[in-house]
Amino acid sequence: MKQTNDKKRKPAKFSIGFTLVELLVVISIIGVLAAVALPNLLGARERARDSKNKNALIQLKNALRLHYNDYQIYPASSGGAILGCGDYATPGTTACATNLETTGTNGTTYMKDLPDSFVYLQTDTGDGYELYSVLENGSDAEIAASATRCGIAVPVANAYYTCE
DSSP, X not given: OOOOOSSOOOOOOOOOSOXXXXXXXXXXXXXXXXXXXXXXXXXXXXXXXXXXXXXXXXXXXXXXXHHHHHHSSOOEEXXXXXXXXXXXXXXXXXXXXXXXXXXXXXXXXXXXXXXXXXXXXXXXXXXXXXXXXXXXXXTOHHHHHHHHHTTOSSOOTXXXXXXX
């Protein structure tokens, strides 16, 4: 005896895609990850710029030492700028706008491009200087250490110092 089924079987429905709940869960996970990662990425950019500024100060420090070796005095300063450019016979009379060099027959280029933002202060005797740049990351541990190393009693906020 043959059994007949009058009802036709309906094929099972297979869903291709994601449910709304699954999408909401994934979006919320991505949102949480972005909220955690974004501040760290922004902090990394600040630290990178600060590192660039510190390296520029070290290069400028080396250029100032070369100048000292030639003239037995560090360049003069005025308003935080270096006054060591111009005629090699009378260095210290011309402000250094973009580079640290003396001109003339015996002129020397000590540094081709000066850093963008720094403050230079020659000591009264001319045998030393203070050089600093303000950093973006105020929590950098080297800020306080550099001020202590240079003997700065009242340091500028967030300033990284190098001195001689």
